[in-house]
Amino acid sequence: MSLPLPLDNAVWAALAGPHAHFAERVGRAARYPADVYAYCALADPADPAAWADLYALVGPATTFRIKGVDSVPDGWETVGGGRGVQLVDTGLRAEPAPEAVRLGPADVPEILELVARTRPGPFRSRTVELGTYLGIRHRGRLIAMAGERLRLPGWTEISAVCTDPAYRGRGLATRLVRAVAAGIRERGEKPLLHASAANTGAIRLYESIGFTLRRRTTILQLRTPGTATGTAPATAPGTDRGARPL
Template sequence: MMTHPLDNIFWHSLSDAQSCFAAGEGDARRYAKGFSPILGFANALQPDFDAINAYCEPGELFYCAGWIGTIPSGWTLEVESTMYRMLWDGVMPPEDATFQARRLNPDNVKDTQDAVSLAQLTNPGPFGMRTIALGEYLGCFDKDDRLIAMAGERSYAPPYREVSGVCTHPDFQGKGLAKRLMHRLIRRQLLADEIPFLHVMYSNSAAHELYLRMGFRDYCQTAVRVIRRIE
């Protein structure tokens, strides 16, 4: 039975357009080591862990969406929650020529380290040393060349492109930096005939309300788990 790509977005991304960033076989994939620790399964409701076990080391944490079944042998549940998957339904954001933002270079050690440090400080979701290679990541910097805000692109199943890694250093929140970064990314995506979408935790009501005001709408609400390989 055919399903909409957004109903199982991580599988559609990892098994097709982003297969170059994936590891796994059969009906299971993961982003390769160093990228965002996310699992994707052809059947999200009944994931085939036997097909992915060999690609996951003991101690590794992974995010898994859309699944609420029994935890399989060799794994343990760390977090169980719910998130919104939101789809762009707004107008083209206006061009913001005066906004100072810079593309983060995945081949630049400083850019990579700065992005990971900001993600660790603010916890925008699963993030790894190589995550900024998954798409375009934009950052704002202070006068000392410190990364203070960023937003980028993660999963991609044409034409759906995820806006992700949205975060701002606590010392610079409330200035609208993340929103302006998001607008620049969304504008680029729309001009490329892509459709933006994003994820936000159900508990993060402030961010959810902001995204609704920006022009996103709720596509669905889905389970999300963080699980750990133990053997």
């Protein structure tokens, strides 16, 4: 299956494209505001100039997260990370969920409570601004949700899929994924998903409803070199001996 290259660098494709209005950017490096989505991106991880731009963007001795990077320049420290997967829609049945309600900024405190109980992945106080978020309530209480996060040319990521543990097994997450996908399809775009590679249960669910595993990705937590008076490193990615690619 041949798919567009932006999927290989989805965070950059979003920040350089449909989400450019969120981007904090220096040259070939960009990031979302920390209260929206705490990730940085490079136009080309093999380009030393992009790493210099990233250093200028985030500053010295700063910790941040980035996806799709397997090696880093000399002096940049890998302090954590993991593996993820990217899945794309190849046969999803998208349809509205009549019981779902639109969630907005006023719902953020309740959204954050649900996220704390279910841990679907990073969600910040302004993440809800990235796209459409839908929820299902029971007796007024938010018990399940899903929404849109990364938006890149031709594609939108479905994210924050979660259900209160007391209400699992009722198909709520599937109904919400299909409903969010219906809105994405109405714009002429296709849905995609990212998940932790360790979350095999979620991956099986997504595959069972029409998503296909496209690629595995690396998620790194890095710290920039230097002190408050430091300078950007000059070495190209992959030349260091101290980095610990995951």
